[in-house]
Amino acid sequence: xxxxxxxxxxxxxxxxxxxxxxxxxxxxxxxxxxxxxxxxxxxxxxxxxxxxxxxxxxxxxxxxxxxxxxxxxxxxxxxxxxxxxxxxxxxxxxxxxxxxxxxxxxxxxxxxxxxxxxxxxxxxxxxxxxxxxxxxxxxxxxxxxxxxxxxxxxxxxxxxxxxxxxxxxxxxxxxxxxxxxxxxxxxxxxxxxxxxxxxxxxxxxxxxxxxxxxxxxxxxxxxxxxxxxxxxxxxxxxxxxxxxxxxxxxxxxxxxxxxxxxxxxxxxxxxxxxxxxxxxxxxxxxxxxxxxxxxxxxxxxxxxxxxxxxxxxxxxxxxxxxxxxxxxxxxxxxxxxxxxx
Amino acid sequence: xxxxxxxxxxxxxxxxxxxxxxxxxxxxxxxxxxxxxxxxxxxxxxxxxxxxxxxxxxxxxxxxxxxxxxxxxxxxxxxxxxxxxxxxxxxxxxxxxxxxxxxxxxxxxxxxxxxxxxxxxxxxxxxxxxxxxxxxxxxxxxxxxxxxxxxxxxxxxxxxxxxxxxxxxxxxxxxxxxxxxxxxxxxxxxxxxxxxxxxxxxxxxxxxxxxxxxxxxxxxxxxxxxxxxxxxxxxxxxxxxxxxxxxxxxxxxxxxxxxxxxxxxxxxxxxxxxxxxxxxxxxxxxxxxxxxxx
Amino acid sequence: xxxxxxxxxxxxxxxxxxxxxxxxxxxxxxxxxxxxxxxxxxxxxxxxxxxxxxxxxxxxxxxxxxxxxxxxxxxxxxxxxxxxxxxxxxxxxxxxxxxxxxxxxxxxxxxxxxxxxxxxxxxxxxxxxxxxxxxxxxxxxxxxxxxxxxxxxxxxxxxxxxxxxxxxxxxxxxxxxxxxxxxxxxxxxxxxxxxxxxxxxxxxxxxxxxxxxxxxxxxxxxxxxxxxxxxxxxxxxxxxxxxxxxxxxxxxxxxxxxx
Numbered sequence: 001x002x003x004x005x006x007x008x009x010x011x012x013x014x015x016x017x018x019x020x021x022x023x024x025x026x027x028x029x030x031x032x033x034x035x036x037x038x039x040x041x042x043x044x045x046x047x048x049x050x051x052x053x054x055x056x057x058x059x060x061x062x063x064x065x066x067x068x069x070x071x072x073x074x075x076x077x078x079x080x081x082x083x084x085x086x087x088x089x090x091x092x093x094x095x096x097x098x099x100x101x102x103x104x105x106x107x108x109x110x111x112x113x114x115x116x117x118x119x120x121x122x123x124x125x126x127x128x129x130x131x132x133x134x135x136x137x138x139x140x141x142x143x144x145x146x147x148x149x150x151x152x153x154x155x156x157x158x159x160x161x162x163x164x165x166x167x168x169x170x171x172x173x174x175x176x177x178x179x180x181x182x183x184x185x186x187x188x189x190x191x192x193x194x195x196x197x198x199x200x201x202x203x204x205x206x207x208x209x210x211x212x213x214x215x216x217x218x219x220x221x222x223x224x225x226x227x228x229x230x231x232x233x234x235x236x237x238x239x240x241x242x243x244x245x246x247x248x249x250x251x252x253x254x255x256x257x258x259x260x261x262x263x264x265x266x267x268x269x270x271x272x273x274x275x276x277x278x279x280x281x282x283x284x285x286x287x288x289x290x291x292x293x294x295x296x297x298x299x300x301x302x303x304x305x306x307x308x309x310x311x312x313x314x315x316x317x318x319x320x321x322x323x324x325x326x327x328x329x330x331x332x333x334x335x336x337x338x339x340x341x
Numbered sequence: 342x343x344x345x346x347x348x349x350x351x352x353x354x355x356x357x358x359x360x361x362x363x364x365x366x367x368x369x370x371x372x373x374x375x376x377x378x379x380x381x382x383x384x385x386x387x388x389x390x391x392x393x394x395x396x397x398x399x400x401x402x403x404x405x406x407x408x409x410x411x412x413x414x415x416x417x418x419x420x421x422x423x424x425x426x427x428x429x430x431x432x433x434x435x436x437x438x439x440x441x442x443x444x445x446x447x448x449x450x451x452x453x454x455x456x457x458x459x460x461x462x463x464x465x466x467x468x469x470x471x472x473x474x475x476x477x478x479x480x481x482x483x484x485x486x487x488x489x490x491x492x493x494x495x496x497x498x499x500x501x502x503x504x505x506x507x508x509x510x511x512x513x514x515x516x517x518x519x520x521x522x523x524x525x526x527x528x529x530x531x532x533x534x535x536x537x538x539x540x541x542x543x544x545x546x547x548x549x550x551x552x553x554x555x556x557x558x559x560x561x562x563x564x565x566x567x568x569x570x571x572x573x574x575x576x577x578x579x580x581x582x583x584x585x586x587x588x589x590x591x592x593x594x595x596x597x598x599x600x601x602x603x604x605x606x607x608x609x610x611x612x613x614x615x616x617x618x619x620x621x622x623x624x625x626x627x628x629x630x631x632x633x634x635x
Numbered sequence: 636x637x638x639x640x641x642x643x644x645x646x647x648x649x650x651x652x653x654x655x656x657x658x659x660x661x662x663x664x665x666x667x668x669x670x671x672x673x674x675x676x677x678x679x680x681x682x683x684x685x686x687x688x689x690x691x692x693x694x695x696x697x698x699x700x701x702x703x704x705x706x707x708x709x710x711x712x713x714x715x716x717x718x719x720x721x722x723x724x725x726x727x728x729x730x731x732x733x734x735x736x737x738x739x740x741x742x743x744x745x746x747x748x749x750x751x752x753x754x755x756x757x758x759x760x761x762x763x764x765x766x767x768x769x770x771x772x773x774x775x776x777x778x779x780x781x782x783x784x785x786x787x788x789x790x791x792x793x794x795x796x797x798x799x800x801x802x803x804x805x806x807x808x809x810x811x812x813x814x815x816x817x818x819x820x821x822x823x824x825x826x827x828x829x830x831x832x833x834x835x836x837x838x839x840x841x842x843x844x845x846x847x848x849x850x851x852x853x854x855x856x857x858x859x860x861x862x863x864x865x866x867x868x869x870x871x872x873x874x875x876x877x878x879x880x881x882x883x884x885x886x887x888x889x890x891x892x893x894x
Binding site: 053055057106109110111112113114116117118120121122124125128129132239240243246247250254281282283284285286287288289290292293296297300 | 372376378425426429430434436437438440441442444445446447448449450451452453455456563566567570571573574578605606608609611612613615616619620623624625
């Protein structure tokens, strides 16, 4: 990455860090917390599904597991309500990873079309389990130790912890993309059997990618549970969560670093805003569905890739204009190889 | 557990399962021809049910007579969706993209249905809906039997079309290999559009029966699509016979679990069965093992 | 001469089609062995059995004295058997250089792959040398999917070579490639062979096979037919019979076998 890119990242992080200082209205800082949680989840989802091409539609299993870990641990260990509960966030992530291993072991045995469906099926097993098992509190849900922070201040700690999780997700995703492991995931996306034939341990690589992506999503779920103070199975094991993180990543650009961040930022903040302003979830569904369909129709590779491709095309046209010893020009549209933005 | 319970579960499996099989057949047919997983199938079933509902409430059209309107309507809905979104969907990510596109379509329809019909549960009514008769100790609900007959008629028509008509040959050739089919002069695009239309049209019938046997609203589609997906994966993606058997088997197993254990676990049992079967046969019961070598 | 790669009594059926029936094959160390036969004689299936993509119903494959029958493709590759495909298989959305890096990652455990960067400078240099060897270094940073058909063939050859296998199985390296490139590929094979690499080549271009190979094995209907020096094989009436009697063969081969 160039210095310029690093400075853009620094500006973005600073802008996010300043947001709760500038905007103090709890309604908007709450929107900020949800948006950041989705940015983290979409980035982490993309780290596995975007790189490997295995579209997972059951990520809320990890979100829910993280949320229940936070709830059950804080209740059973009689945690004092307050900032100390944040220590349970990594635990939520770890439990999600532990759960992800057997799930991945079953689900990743099949080819990618079937994989999607298996992840959905596993999601429903967890949702039904959370509703029907005793220790989860059933549909009545669970109440966490009640945190008595002032309403004007309540959102802020959550905001910064969520921002921290986003950074963790981005660092993991960037590190994976630059590592040999990331290269192996990309090879699996392009031609899994050929990768196997070149000695890529596809089974182990897919499983570790899948489990790793659960970590951040589990942590986000834990923060969500603590933030809400009360969890219900149908809200933490939520099918719209599954599809949201996937659509956000596609919206921004699958396999890119900034795509999922951008997708989550736009879509989740819009959702929260619409819900708060019109208190009508159906309107959001229509908005979300329509927006995605428009993007996919006109920018099939996502917003970020769309602009990258255009810039690349411009550059290519420029280099064509003044001939240089460039290789035989491809006649077909060039799929972008470098998608790390 | 006794023989009556077993018999009753078998009855449910066959009667209700065949309706699921009908809806799943549309899904698996679309996948077989186009490599598209139509997540919207669940909400389209609900849309079909709401269409029957609207016809009944506003124009007092009988549920079964209404099918003459809803089936062609849903066919057109399918054709429009295919034309708008899948014509341009090509390339290696096609299947993955199709899942998200159909999911987005599903959200769009769900939002619209919520706004038009509200989120309150409704159920289709009719003088015959709650009628039943008994053979020996087993009770048969009229609407379930009607659903079974409808499913059998439509599935037979579908099989006839696939195996006895020239169009069916084109469809089966496209299932086997799109490129080769195109090379021998089959208009794969037209076949795709029609198949998508047919795959969606069956939801009108499935939706009517579903709506008459269950209270529903737009969000019921999640439960539906999860079952339909389970059926097609269990049967083997793209296998019509597999979808039929898995549909019947799924309801049977669910009922048995409900009788032996608790109805609470019956829907979970589908997914557990699926996970277990896939451990042994990753390609599903009747699926073809994917070749490793291109 | 020692036999490096040996297939004995390999059988494999696909549904009702018996693709291989008790097929034998021997590849001597340091040789360039040609594998020819009419279409559908089971050459590619034999390749797939050797490289672990297809499990044989019966028979054994031994490599360097060890039984490798039924090993997974990654294990076979790790033993030192590299291959190319008839329809080239490259990683289209990765760069040419990244394609090369995939082929060398097997030398370490998968866990190590998570903790190290995707390439060291030595690896990149090595990869570039091999790209140079096949003459496509200038394409290193391009998406592999943008390469022409011939360039893809060269890339696939290069990334198999970079892994430094002992035996290289080439599935129709000259298929659909122009004459200049065919000669270029043949030169590269000779050069590598002189350095001690063993080759097993499936090819329909008879001129290519006859000029390049030390030994030729002919397959027919899933069986081993004859083996020997190119000249002897060409003169063998059984071979002509197989080609002419096959009926499904195109004219090109009939002409070229007599050339």
